[in-house]
Amino acid sequence: MTDIRSYDTREQLMHSLAEKVASELRAALETKDSASLAVPGGTTPEPFFLNLRKQDLDWEKVFILLTDERFVPESSPRSNSALIRRSLLQEHAAKATYVPLYMAGDAPEEVLQDLCAGLDQALPLDICVLGMGTDMHTASLFPGADLLNEALSDAAPALLPMRAPGAPEPRLTLTAPVLKAAGSVHLLIAGEEKKTALEQAMNGQDEFEAPVRAILNRDQSTLVHYAD
Numbered sequence: 001m002t003d004i005r006s007y008d009t010r011e012q013l014m015h016s017l018a019e020k021v022a023s024e025l026r027a028a029l030e031t032k033d034s035a036s037l038a039v040p041g042g043t044t045p046e047p048f049f050l051n052l053r054k055q056d057l058d059w060e061k062v063f064i065l066l067t068d069e070r071f072v073p074e075s076s077p078r079s080n081s082a083l084i085r086r087s088l089l090q091e092h093a094a095k096a097t098y099v100p101l102y103m104a105g106d107a108p109e110e111v112l113q114d115l116c117a118g119l120d121q122a123l124p125l126d127i128c129v130l131g132m133g134t135d136m137h138t139a140s141l142f143p144g145a146d147l148l149n150e151a152l153s154d155a156a157p158a159l160l161p162m163r164a165p166g167a168p169e170p171r172l173t174l175t176a177p178v179l180k181a182a183g184s185v186h187l188l189i190a191g192e193e194k195k196t197a198l199e200q201a202m203n204g205q206d207e208f209e210a211p212v213r214a215i216l217n218r219d220q221s222t223l224v225h226y227a228d
């Protein structure tokens with residue numbers, strides 16, 4: 001089930017999404033000792049992070065993690081973790097606990113088990129904000145990726161390594177069952193090209209050509225936030 005919310009400007013989108021996620025975190029913390037929030041990397045979400053980090057809530061009870069990470073050290077300009085540390089884990093949100101999906105090693109497979117052990121504390125996700133590429137990948141569920149079949153399966157482990165023609169480096173990604181099971185799921189997209197890709201994904205491609213469909217077609221509602 002998909003609901004689409006369009007905004008007049010990207011500024012309005014980023015501000016409104018930050019308010020929504022903050023209110024969902026507050027609601028989760030009314031009934032539980034901790035709450036978890038997964039967020040995307042890439043070029044789109046930084047203004048959302050800059051808004052979210054200003055929100056006043058019990059951040060010390062919040063786990064923050066990425067939906068997916070590139071297998072590069074934080075010194076790399078490609079590191080999604082570096083983006084999170086620089087743009088989200090600041091101001092009020094500095095008190096949150098960050099759960100990384102990267103650890104130094106020769107290959108993702110070498111550190112997978114240790115990363116999974118750290119991940120347990122943050123699952124199941126309360127809130128999941130996802131991005132999408134113009135190739136209709138979401139998290140690092142890329143069309144043509146080596147382990148896409150496994151990652152889309154209901155039996156997938158929480159975290160899998162991923163290599164894909166469209167991804168310059170190996171990745172680690174939360175898998176479809178973990179993303180779909182979040183208490184709330186938001187898809188953040190901006191720009192005409194992504195709108196076209198979203199329409200293409202919604203109009204009949206299968207999950208292997210358009211992995212974002214796995215998120216759009218989950219049983220509960222997925223809220224798409226869009227601005228030009």
Ligand SMILES: O=C1O[C@H](COP(=O)(O)O)[C@@H](O)[C@H](O)[C@H]1O
Pocket residue numbers: 039040041042043044045067068069070080130131132133134138139140
């Ligand atoms: O590589 C990635 O790409 C997607 C989309 O990124 P954007 O640059 O087009 O905003 C992102 O959602 C994902 O987390 C990231 O690792």
